[in-house]
Amino acid sequence: MTRCLAVFHEGRRLPDGSAPFGGNSLQHGTAVFEGIRGYSGVAGPALFRLDDHLARLLSSARLLGIDHPYDLAELRSHVLTAAASHQGDVYVRPVLLTLDTVLGVDLRALPFTLVTGLWPAPGRDVRPTGAARLTVSPWRRPSATSFPVRAKATGAYANSALARTAAVRAGFDDAVQLDPDSGRVAEATVANVFVVRDGRIRTPWLADSVLAGITRASVLDLAGGLGLPAEEGPVTVEDLRAADEVFLTGTAAEIVPVGAVDDVVYGARPVCEALVEAFRRAVTGATDHGWLTPVRAG
Numbered sequence: 001m002t003r004c005l006a007v008f009h010e011g012r013r014l015p016d017g018s019a020p021f022g023g024n025s026l027q028h029g030t031a032v033f034e035g036i037r038g039y040s041g042v043a044g045p046a047l048f049r050l051d052d053h054l055a056r057l058l059s060s061a062r063l064l065g066i067d068h069p070y071d072l073a074e075l076r077s078h079v080l081t082a083a084a085s086h087q088g089d090v091y092v093r094p095v096l097l098t099l100d101t102v103l104g105v106d107l108r109a110l111p112f113t114l115v116t117g118l119w120p121a122p123g124r125d126v127r128p129t130g131a132a133r134l135t136v137s138p139w140r141r142p143s144a145t146s147f148p149v150r151a152k153a154t155g156a157y158a159n160s161a162l163a164r165t166a167a168v169r170a171g172f173d174d175a176v177q178l179d180p181d182s183g184r185v186a187e188a189t190v191a192n193v194f195v196v197r198d199g200r201i202r203t204p205w206l207a208d209s210v211l212a213g214i215t216r217a218s219v220l221d222l223a224g225g226l227g228l229p230a231e232e233g234p235v236t237v238e239d240l241r242a243a244d245e246v247f248l249t250g251t252a253a254e255i256v257p258v259g260a261v262d263d264v265v266y267g268a269r270p271v272c273e274a275l276v277e278a279f280r281r282a283v284t285g286a287t288d289h290g291w292l293t294p295v296r297a298g
């Protein structure tokens with residue numbers, strides 16, 4: 001067991017145990033996490049699809065082989081306590097990590113603990129304020145044969161950061177990443193992708209290297225409620241380029257219309273706009289889908 005002896009910030013030694021540098025999760029990307037939105041809805045503050053996010057957190061931990069002491073009820077209670085400390089719309093990030101400075105990649109040697117961070121979230125108006133300009137990234141998603149792509153693990157985000165940074169340096173807002181094996185569209189760097197063609201909505205199926213996004217699932221559901229045909233399936237780069245509309249979904253992004261992918265520019269977006277409106281009603285509790293967990297100050 002090789003623990004860190006001391007940690008310095010610039011020339012200053014940090015108190016023993018503070019270990020912002022030395023934690024194993026930071027060294028090796030061995031943490032799993034979630035991003036959850038809290039909305040000040042019509043019936044008071046509530047977290048959107050809390051149990052679905054926490055179930056995914058538990059699943060991510062299992063997929064990585066992380067042992068920890070929490071069950072769903074304990075996670076729920078800790079996250080609700082953290083969320084209740086903030087008034088207004090919020091972005092909540094629970095992380096299962098190890099601050100232990102033990103070196104090595106055998107996760108069995110490491111104690112994992114829950115740390116929850118809060119960020120102020122943008123207002124509840126999720127109407128598009130602008131359309132994103134995307135490029136198809138040369139950096140593909142990790143292969144499911146190299147990494148459990150369904151796990152939301154910090155280490156995997158080095159790949160997202162690489163693709164996003166290269167895209168932004170080239171003047172785009174974000175990148176579409178492809179599945180490494182099939183070469184089909186997988187997802188954007190931190191969001192799922194949808195295409196609309198002749199009124200039919202499609203998002204890449206989970207057979208490709210895609211995170212099972214909770215906003216993605218919500219949008220598929222909401223489309224059904226609006227009577228819009230929506231399905232998961234293979235999406236090629238050609239499908240993306242031939243689409244009438246393209247949009248992204250994610251907890252932080254909510255639903256973001258895409259204005260262009262490389263040289264292809266998209267026009268009117270009636271389907272995306274209908275979904276944005278349905279989503280806004282769902283997250284604020286104007287329509288009831290059983291997706292909101294009330295947050296009460298303790």
Ligand code: PMP
Nearest residue numbers: 190191192211213214215250251
């Ligand atoms: N793909 C990736 C790689 C992501 O990081 C996210 C954000 N969690 C998503 C998709 C969207 O997932 P969700 O709707 O659950 O936030």
